[in-house]
Amino acid sequence: MSAFPRLTPLAQSLPATVPFVGPEALERRMGRAVVARIGANESGFGPAPSVLSAMRAAADGIWQYNDPENFALKQALGLHFGIAPEHIAIGEGIDALLGQIVRLVVDPGQAVVTSLGAYPTFNYHVAGHGGRLVTVPYRDDREDLDGLLDAARRETAPLVYLANPDNPMGSWWPAEAVAAFAEALPETTLLVLDEAYGETAPAGTLPDIARLIERPNVMRTRTFSKAYGLAGARVGYVLSTPENASAFDKIRNHFGMNRMATAGALAALADQAYLQDVLARIAAARARIGQIAAASGLAALPSATNFVAVDTGRDAAFARAIVDRLMADHGVFIRMPGVAPLNRCIRISTGPEAEMRRLEEALPQVLAALG
Amino acid sequence: MSAFPRLTPLAQSLPATVPFVGPEALERRMGRAVVARIGANESGFGPAPSVLSAMRAAADGIWQYNDPENFALKQALGLHFGIAPEHIAIGEGIDALLGQIVRLVVDPGQAVVTSLGAYPTFNYHVAGHGGRLVTVPYRDDREDLDGLLDAARRETAPLVYLANPDNPMGSWWPAEAVAAFAEALPETTLLVLDEAYGETAPAGTLPDIARLIERPNVMRTRTFSKAYGLAGARVGYVLSTPENASAFDKIRNHFGMNRMATAGALAALADQAYLQDVLARIAAARARIGQIAAASGLAALPSATNFVAVDTGRDAAFARAIVDRLMADHGVFIRMPGVAPLNRCIRISTGPEAEMRRLEEALPQVLAALG
Known part of the structure; x- marks a missing residue:
């Protein structure tokens, strides 16, 4: 022992x-x-050659802690999406952000709704904070929006997870269905809308940013790990209300972002x-x-x-x-x-x-x- | 709202x-x-020129997630310290590891002992998990070992923090005093012995690794951020018992380490x-x-x-x-x-x-x- x-x-x-x-x-x-x-x-x-160059150039400054406010990356993402930077929270990949979201929202014993067979790392974080997973089976290899909505209501769940497009099946819902799902949720149920694979989806899959950005019960997660090719860098972000974005400042590791990674993300965003x-x-x-x-x-x-x-x-x-x-x-x-x-x-x-x-x-x- | x-x-x-x-x-x-x-x-x-080279070379592999077991870095650190790699946990800097330690050990309302004016980020994590900070004043600009021990006993605290050498004063205790402090603590009080500045301390400041490595109530934290010059990379580690090291696997972000950072840490360790x-x-x-x-x-x-x-x-x-x-x-x-x-x-x-x-x-x- x-x-x-x-x-x-x-x-x-x-x-x-x-x-x-x-x-x-x-x-x-x-x-x-x-x-x-x-x-x-x-x-x-x-990643793009420009991204590799930017990261290599940033190595010279690696003796410095990164800006804990992630100012430059928030500015760039804000410009990219046409929103104020205050809508954005930055983290060490979506995995880290999911852990923080669960920690902010879930007390032990509370129900958290997800699809049966969806992202295991989300489930890991729910378990890690003592949450009780309530799973809804996929329907025809897609996440079941009606089933998820019913479960969230029935369980008065504080949190529901939906990936669109989905992992591991690669399936997706059109933007309108996802937005309607988000809007139908109780105000006391937070939707994590995981759009890690958003860039690879067909047009019309992602709800407009403006449609959901002011909803206090929606957090959309995005990443540089997939289409941008920076999985080993660990850069993810959340799009939500300013108040929700600042809630991460209550618990996150403020000095957690790698300086080369941030430089890479900035360069990746610039190289559309x-x-x-x-x-x-x-x-x-x-x-x-x-x-x-x-x-x-x-x-x-x-x-x-x-x-x-x-x-x-x-x-x-x-x-x-x-x-x-x-x-x-x-x-x-x-x-x-x-x-x-x-x-x-x-x-x-x-x-x-x-x-x-x-x-x-x-x-x-x-x-x-x-x- | x-x-x-x-x-x-x-x-x-x-x-x-x-x-x-x-x-x-x-x-x-x-x-x-x-x-x-x-x-x-x-x-x-x-950091060393060899470290910059290693990180730049690792950029080519940045599209890959890092090894979640951190195998190579644990092996190298184990060799460096003459201990089995199972004694080591890796994290995104000591800051992240402190957060994980507090989360593993502290339930809301429990007392956590530290010195008044010691590391604010530790206090931040204690507050973030609902712990109750109990502070002991410095004595002659050093952390007061007797006072910390008394407070830990009096409060039946699950956790006590000591930095040796100390931040922000730069003061230190000799190894024997620190080891004796660790050994005098109740078995139900975990000591976080933060040795972020260990490399810069005079000989005789750090207790021998062997002296404390088998104690279940001691975790020593180290980093590549200070003497190794890699603050912006985010690589820290814990030395403790194998069972304690594996406890981090319950809650950590397994895919949280940046791939270039790990390459840099390996190169830094190799360039003594x-x-x-x-x-x-x-x-x-x-x-x-x-x-x-x-x-x-x-x-x-x-x-x-x-x-x-x-x-x-x-x-x-x-x-x-x-x-x-x-x-x-x-x-x-x-x-x-x-x-x-x-x-x-x-x-x-x-x-x-x-x-x-x-x-x-x-x-x-x-x-x-x-x-």
């Missing part, structure tokens, strides 16, 4: 866990290098031409994954994200076997949804053609081996 | 605040550039020759600050850190005026302790000769202007 014996009862009740096993851990455990890293919905297309180029490449890679799946008799689901859920047509054990063999036999790292019925699928991130070709070679071999 | 009306009672009770106003904010508010950044105990000597060079320069700059202070009739306190507390010989208003005029009239950014009697002092970070010279020029002028 060499643990401090007096952790809080809540802390004692929690498991030491990780919401996702990283590909590096897989490499160590399996003794095999990842040769196609297409499992974590990162962007193998990378590169973003448009990447979006085209992501769309092409989605189609490519669809073709690779189809060639093996599997059906790719429509996707508004930088990944594609592929229906294996069989059960979770089969999907798990594909995921495991792709890594073990071919070094191809993908993931899969965690719960039924979503876990009949495998989830493949878009990436450059070299990675797509590895997948194209490996998938038929794995399926043949599995019989 | 555009705040979400249902924050937790604790969150509602907290102010939106920042433990420290950053120099960038001062620049914006005062409309004047900082020309000598010697207020935040950063290292103007910067550079660290030794910087330590000599810090020592020389401490002496230089002492000379500059003495030339103006002020007395520098002995320091084991990368900064020097200078006794103004008068009161807090006078010290505040010096701090304010140095910035307003000369662009020289320093800080001062927050409470009496420490706030008779100003606190000046060591830095390269150009910054020292700015101080040397500005301080007599400010004192003359103040009369």
Whole structure:
């Protein structure tokens, strides 16, 4: 017994866990290098060259703490979205912001509504603050807006989570449905509208910023980790009312942002031409994954994200076997949804053609081996 | 009213605040550039050239999330200290780790013991989790070990904070006194032994790693922000028992570490020759600050850190005026302790000769202007 014996009862009740096993851990455990890293919905297309230059230039100032007010990035994001910077809170990726949102809103025992099989890291934070998860099944591989609304009302939940576009299925709702959902929620239920994959969605998927920005019970989360290609930098942000944005100042790690990361985010935002180029490449890679799946008799689901859920047509054990063999036999790292019925699928991130070709070679071999 | 009306009672009770106003904010508010950044105990000597190279090289991989297990950095730190990597927890600077420690240990209303005028960010986290701060005055400009021990026992406190060397005074206790303090604490009181400034302390200041590493009620915090010159990178760590180290996995942001930052920390640890060079320069700059202070009739306190507390010989208003005029009239950014009697002092970070010279020029002028 060499643990401090007096952790809080809540802390004692929690498991030491990780919401996702990283590909590096897989490499160590399996003794095999990842040769196609297409499992974590990162962007193998990378950030813009201008972003790399900006981050490298910022290294010279790394001896300095970052501006705790994140002034420049808030200004730039405000200009980008046509809103005052006071509407914006910055954090170390959406993961950190989700933890802060849960901490601000959820007391132990309170109900938090999400979809069954949605983002595990959100669930991790809810558990970490003693919240009680109430899950609503997906309907036709989409999050069930009516079901989420009913659950939020029934449970008088302080918090409900919706990702649009969705992870892990890649599905999405049109902007009007999402906005109507937000507007129908009780004023005492906060919606976390996670738009991590917003940039890759078709036009008409994201509600206008103006439509929801003044609603005290809506926080929209965005990130530089996906389309902007900066997953390892840790830059996310929240769009909400000024009062909500400043609530993060009650609890956040004010000096938590990496200085090179902020420089990278600023440069990424400034290089919208590169973003448009990447979006085209992501769309092409989605189609490519669809073709690779189809060639093996599997059906790719429509996707508004930088990944594609592929229906294996069989059960979770089969999907798990594909995921495991792709890594073990071919070094191809993908993931899969965690719960039924979503876990009949495998989830493949878009990436450059070299990675797509590895997948194209490996998938038929794995399926043949599995019989 | 555009705040979400249902924050937790604790969150509602907290102010939106920042433990420290950053120099960038001062620049914006005062409309004047900082020309000598010697207020935040950063290292103007910067990180090693090898560290800058490593971080720039790591930019190419920034599209990837960092290894959530922080395997390589734990391995390197374990080798460095001669302990198993399982004794180590990694976080986004000591600030983030302090927040996690408080969260793991402190329930609302519980007493947390620290010194009156010690690290404000620790106090911020205690308040953020509803803890009740119990403060012990400094004694002769050092943290009062006997007083802290008495308070911890009297309050049956779950948590006590001690920085050795100390911030903001730069004072320190010898290793034996610190170890004896740790060993005298009740088993149900966790000691956070903050050794952020450990590298700059004289030999015999830090207890041997082996002396405390198996104690379940001791967590030692270290950082790459000070002597290693990586404040803007956000890399800190905890040395404790394996069970305590793994407790962070219950609540931390597993994917929170910046990938370039980790590469920088690894390179910094590998370049101990550079660290030794910087330590000599810090020592020389401490002496230089002492000379500059003495030339103006002020007395520098002995320091084991990368900064020097200078006794103004008068009161807090006078010290505040010096701090304010140095910035307003000369662009020289320093800080001062927050409470009496420490706030008779100003606190000046060591830095390269150009910054020292700015101080040397500005301080007599400010004192003359103040009369």
